[in-house]
Amino acid sequence: MNTLVPPSVAEQSEAEALFRFETAAPEPIRTALGMNATRIGGGVVLSMRNDPTRFWSKALGFGTTGPVTAELIHEVCDFYRAEGTPQAVLQIAPAFLPADWEAICESEGITAGSSWVKLVGTTEDVVARADALEMPPAGITVAPVEPDHAADWGTVLVRAFGMPEEHYAQLSASTATQPGWHPFAAWLDGEIVGTGTLHVHGDTAQMFAGAVLPHARNRGGQTALLAARARAARDLGCRFVVAETGTETPGTRNPSLHNMLRLGLQVAYERPNWNWQPLPEAA
Template sequence: MNTPVPPSVAEQSEAEALFRFETGAPESVRTALGMNATRIGGAVVLSMRNDPTRFWSKALGLGVTGAVTAELIREVCDFYRAERTPQAVLQIAPAFLPEDWDAICESEGITAGSSWAKLVGTTEDLVARADALDVPPDGITVAPLEARHAAEWGSVMMRAFGMPEEHYGELSASTATQPGWHPFAAWLDGEIVGTGTLHVHGDTAQMFAGAVLPHARNRGGQTALLAARVRAARDLGCRFLVAETGTETPGTRNPSLHNMFRLGFQVAYERRNWTWQPSPDAA
């Protein structure tokens, strides 16, 4: 499918957002979770050694500024070995996978996992779609997050994604007042029930951490969070928006995917999650 955003822009948008999200954490959180990060070959490489979710150790942006080679992947994996990372995910746009990728995977102990959909759109088109929908959510209001509610917002984000609140809530909350981030909250009966933030890199805005607590779902809250951030991207002068969510497998339905379709996002490509783990005999 032809989309307005090339893979290099879409991948870099996500990579920079996650790099800022993790490296901006308070030092106490970074120590508790065993966090470290680096840049290798133009990509961001993130490690969270003490992460029971096995979600946050990722290498992103591979192939954006240079070819993906066996040497590059070895350097990335060496970083994870040095950090004693129990598992990491390499996320590479299909357009950047080299012909010898299978051999690289076999050499480094990398296996294929689930797939994500990379979604993109122009701000102009997405704002027009949001304005055309203009269906108010049922009892939910969405507004920019006030700094005094950052701790509650960070906790809700982790609960909505089924992740631990300890340390992770503070990790999320710390972004609320950092430059480049534009957080929003969904409210129901005086409590925050949904989160979503926007990270701006150049003229591209990255959708990040959009989720609603189970008891407040099916009220239009997530769509309202998407629409609010689309309009914020316009006001910030961004030309493009980028987002990711899980692909649907036979017999499953991802409501987040369909909410983004409703707003006019297009699937640019599906991207495999490539899982690295240290060899059993690694020191």
């Protein structure tokens, strides 16, 4: 395990970014998507009841202020049961899983799913790597998002991730003008074709929502978005950057992972996604 950034810091960085992304959504969007959130045991628990993507109901950031226990996980699942959440994902760093995790999973209806890779790097190293690369990428320019481009930026973000535009585009766009977020756009021939934003927590900068539309890929846009955000993190006084992406399974290649490694981020650990669904009520 890479110890450049402790798991507690890396997990809190992601948890705070996701908590702020969801809880700051405009009220009509929160109502339409059935959104609610709470903090439990040092972590954050996010529910989106009406989410066809099955992505946004997440519980993470646990193990940083106290141990992960059966009681803690039961409280998390109780929140989801009370919300009527059809499914959720628990994301817990392997270092914080308790010895009785298998029994907890069986009791609460939790099963193992796919895994993510947590990556960390020093801002200084990532910026140095970025400066050493041949820039700019072919036809792509990257710049901070101005308020009058926030709506387009939010639309591109959800399109790039394959999510519905209704509600989700406005949810994403709302963060582009909020304090604490530092959004960037990749442009090609006068249109936004890529997105990425940055959230600062302490001296750590969280990479968030980096993606490029299919027709603009393989031009270096994602790398340029990572580089621009790393430079912004440096200017904001951050010492570390944190990011996540999917693991590579046999026979697959994740370009996002290789772009991050190319810029000097290092794999800290792999973290399984633990899927929760309510157990059928006993007859």
